[in-house]
Amino acid sequence: MLANIRDLQPLLWLYGIALLVGVSGHFVVFRILLHLTKRTTVTFDNALVNRCYRPLQWIIIILMVRVVGKLPNVKSQVPEVVEHGIALILIALFGWLLIRMSYVLEDYVTSRFDIGVRDNLKARKIHTQFKVLKRIAIVVVGILAFGTMLMTFDQVRQLGTTILASAGVVGIVVGMAAQRTIATFIAGLQIAITQPIRVEDVVIVENEWGRIEEITLTYVVVKIWDLRRLIVPITYFIESPFQNWTRTSADILGTVFVYTDYAVPVDAIREELHNILKKSEHWDGKVCVLQVTNTSDRTMELRALMSAADASAAWTMRCEVREQLLEFVKREYPQALPRVRAELHQLEDSSDSDGNSRHTGKKCKKD
Numbered sequence: 001m002l003a004n005i006r007d008l009q010p011l012l013w014l015y016g017i018a019l020l021v022g023v024s025g026h027f028v029v030f031r032i033l034l035h036l037t038k039r040t041t042v043t044f045d046n047a048l049v050n051r052c053y054r055p056l057q058w059i060i061i062i063l064m065v066r067v068v069g070k071l072p073n074v075k076s077q078v079p080e081v082v083e084h085g086i087a088l089i090l091i092a093l094f095g096w097l098l099i100r101m102s103y104v105l106e107d108y109v110t111s112r113f114d115i116g117v118r119d120n121l122k123a124r125k126i127h128t129q130f131k132v133l134k135r136i137a138i139v140v141v142g143i144l145a146f147g148t149m150l151m152t153f154d155q156v157r158q159l160g161t162t163i164l165a166s167a168g169v170v171g172i173v174v175g176m177a178a179q180r181t182i183a184t185f186i187a188g189l190q191i192a193i194t195q196p197i198r199v200e201d202v203v204i205v206e207n208e209w210g211r212i213e214e215i216t217l218t219y220v221v222v223k224i225w226d227l228r229r230l231i232v233p234i235t236y237f238i239e240s241p242f243q244n245w246t247r248t249s250a251d252i253l254g255t256v257f258v259y260t261d262y263a264v265p266v267d268a269i270r271e272e273l274h275n276i277l278k279k280s281e282h283w284d285g286k287v288c289v290l291q292v293t294n295t296s297d298r299t300m301e302l303r304a305l306m307s308a309a310d311a312s313a314a315w316t317m318r319c320e321v322r323e324q325l326l327e328f329v330k331r332e333y334p335q336a337l338p339r340v341r342a343e344l345h346q347l348e349d350s351s352d353s354d355g356n357s358r359h360t361g362k363k364c365k366k367d
Contacts, residue, residue, distance in 0.1 A: 047107035055097040095145030124198040132192035188217040204243035254314035256304040264336035282317035
């Protein structure tokens with residue numbers, strides 16, 4: 001036993017030196033790269049260095065160990081199981097590196113297209129496509145890396161040949177068993193390509209108003225106005241109707257209904273609406289309309305129509321307009337508030353057969 005350990009000492013020393021050289025070389029190279037990236041204004045190189053630092057470190061270390069193991073005077077001393085293990089680790093590390101590269105692209109897209117600006121339609125479109133495609137890429141890379149690792153085993157390679165020979169039957173069985181999963185996966189691709197919804201879209205789903213917070217391959221998270229989260233299967237947005245308030249643009253029209261008496265001067269209300277909107281920071285200056293849209297036997301319906309840059313601003317602006325219009329009517333035209341009218345009619349005097357006069361009263365008639 002001691003003799004075997006002594007025989008392996010030179011090999012262990014070589015591996016130790018390889019590890020030290022790999023770690024030191026990686027550290028020096030990346031320090032130089034970090035110093036260079038700080039001088040540039042481009043965010044891509046910063047993301048590349050930060051995201052790929054750890055996987056590249058291990059790849060360099062394992063490559064140095066593999067190079068040492070391939071030396072002529074060392075190769076015969078390295079057990080086959082060690083070489084196989086190093087190969088498996090390298091495959092896993094390269095898969096890790098590819099996954100981290102997808103995050104580098106995500107950082108680049110996030111910095112290039114900011115969804116925090118007011119006119120963010122294009123940014124939301126690109127974010128949605130990239131998030132879905134990134135998840136698909138991660139799944140594909142993971143499957144390929146795992147399959148490649150399995151194919152390094154001779155037994156698995158022979159089994160793979162047998163499976164490929166009967167792929168038709170297996171494909172039919174798997175397809176029937178995974179119909180729902182496949183449909184969900186295809187729905188995710190449709191969402192990414194056709195984009196009926198995007199990240200930060202304002203939607204009404206299941207009678208709930210909210211924003212699209214996250215889109216995955218299997219479900220969509222809708223952030224409701226009261227901070228609840230509605231989890232909806234992604235197939236819902238392919239199979240069921242829903243409202244998307246920001247499909248083509250974020251701007252939206254808001255409405256306010258006010259019910260008044262017939263005595264109110266409509267022109268004065270219209271002028272006051274315009275004054276209110278001019279003072280509001282939520283109005284975008286495009287639409288300001290007040291119309292009589294309906295009448296009943298007691299009131300008439302006034303509809304104020306106004307435009308805003310997005311749904312949140314429209315909601316706040318509608319509340320402001322509703323409050324201030326009601327206050328204006330109460331202050332300036334209190335007689336124009338909805339009311340119930342009554343008319344009083346004098347009853348005619350009448351006498352009985354004895355010439356005595358009957359009681360005279362009044363009759364009340366309501367509108």
